[in-house]
Amino acid sequence: MRPETIVVARGLGLRYRDAPVLDGVDLTLFTGETVALLGPNGAGKTTLMRLLAGGLAPQGGSLRVAGGEPARERAVRRRIGWVPQEIALYPRLTVRENLDVFARLAGLRRGERGEAVARVLARASLNDVADALVGVLSGGYQRRANIAAALLAEPDLILLDEPTQGIDRVARAAIHGLLDRLRARGAALLIATHDFAEAERLADRVAVLRAGRIGLEGRLPDLLAALRTGPPEHEVALSDPASPVAAAALRAAGFHPVGALTWRASDAVAEGRDGAALLAFLRQKGVPVREIRVREPGLEALYLDALDGARPLAETAG
Structure with a gap:
C-alpha cells in the first residue's frame, strides 16, 4: 500500500518568554514509517511533539495533520496517539480500569469501549496484568500500558x-516489538529518544533537532552509507577513569569521552596508527587502556556532526 502523507509542518515557530523554542521547523511524516527524533535536552523535541498532538498551537508557520489543524479540530486529535515521557496513568486503578478511563476521554461510545480496551490489551500483550494495579507493576509493564492508552482510538x-x-533490555525488546507491529499496520510513528541503538533499530528516517531547528534529516540507510565512506571509528575502553594527563593525551589523539570509561574518535587518529600501534602509543602516554575497538561509524557520529555542523552531510541531507 502506497504511504500517505500524515504530517506536513512548514516553518513551525514557537516562542516562550520571548525566547525561540522552535524556529522554522520543516517536517513531513508518512504512514507506515518510523522517524526517530534526536536532539539534546532543551532542543525542542517535546515541544514539537506537543504541537503535533494539538496540545499547543504554532505561533508561526503552518501545520497539517491528517489534513487538518490538530490544535483546532477535535476530529484530527482523535487520529493522533500521544505517549508522554511520564507515566500518565492512575496508579490505584488496574490496567483495564485505566484504559476504560482513557477510552472515555478519547470520546469512544459506551458500546465501543469494551472492544477497544480488549483490542489494545491484546496488542500490547497486557492480558496477563489487565486486572493488576498499575502502581505495583514493573516499569516495563507501565510503559506498555502507557502506550496502550494512546492506541484506543486507532x-x-x-x-x-x-x-x-x-x-x-527484555522490557525494551517487548516495546520495540509492539512499535514494529504498529508500523506494520500502517501507523506513522515519531519517537523522541536519546538511545542511538534504539533509533538505529526502529527508524526508517532520523531528524536531529538542534536549538529549535532541524539540523539533519533523512533516511537512515542513506545517511549511514554516506558516512561510512570515511574512516572507521576507534573506541577506547579504559580500565580506570582518565586522569587529567591521560585525558589530555586522548584528546590530542582525536578522542572525545562518551562515558566514564569510554572514549571515541570518528576520524583517523594518532597519525593513522593501526589498533596495536595505537594501543602502545596511548599506554606510553599513561592512558589506562583496556582495549581498543575499531568499527564502522553509526548514528551517534551523524548526531554529533549535526550538532556541531562540521560535516557537509548535515547541510545537504534531506
Whole structure:
C-alpha cells in the first residue's frame, strides 16, 4: 500500500518568554514509517511533539495533520496517539480500569469501549496484568500500558516521548516489538529518544533537532552509507577513569569521552596508527587502556556532526 502523507509542518515557530523554542521547523511524516527524533535536552523535541498532538498551537508557520489543524479540530486529535515521557496513568486503578478511563476521554461510545480496551490489551500483550494495579507493576509493564492508552482510538499518527526510558533490555525488546507491529499496520510513528541503538533499530528516517531547528534529516540507510565512506571509528575502553594527563593525551589523539570509561574518535587518529600501534602509543602516554575497538561509524557520529555542523552531510541531507 502506497504511504500517505500524515504530517506536513512548514516553518513551525514557537516562542516562550520571548525566547525561540522552535524556529522554522520543516517536517513531513508518512504512514507506515518510523522517524526517530534526536536532539539534546532543551532542543525542542517535546515541544514539537506537543504541537503535533494539538496540545499547543504554532505561533508561526503552518501545520497539517491528517489534513487538518490538530490544535483546532477535535476530529484530527482523535487520529493522533500521544505517549508522554511520564507515566500518565492512575496508579490505584488496574490496567483495564485505566484504559476504560482513557477510552472515555478519547470520546469512544459506551458500546465501543469494551472492544477497544480488549483490542489494545491484546496488542500490547497486557492480558496477563489487565486486572493488576498499575502502581505495583514493573516499569516495563507501565510503559506498555502507557502506550496502550494512546492506541484506543486507532490513531494514524503515534507520538512517543522516550518510550523505553528506565526499563531493562527484555522490557525494551517487548516495546520495540509492539512499535514494529504498529508500523506494520500502517501507523506513522515519531519517537523522541536519546538511545542511538534504539533509533538505529526502529527508524526508517532520523531528524536531529538542534536549538529549535532541524539540523539533519533523512533516511537512515542513506545517511549511514554516506558516512561510512570515511574512516572507521576507534573506541577506547579504559580500565580506570582518565586522569587529567591521560585525558589530555586522548584528546590530542582525536578522542572525545562518551562515558566514564569510554572514549571515541570518528576520524583517523594518532597519525593513522593501526589498533596495536595505537594501543602502545596511548599506554606510553599513561592512558589506562583496556582495549581498543575499531568499527564502522553509526548514528551517534551523524548526531554529533549535526550538532556541531562540521560535516557537509548535515547541510545537504534531506
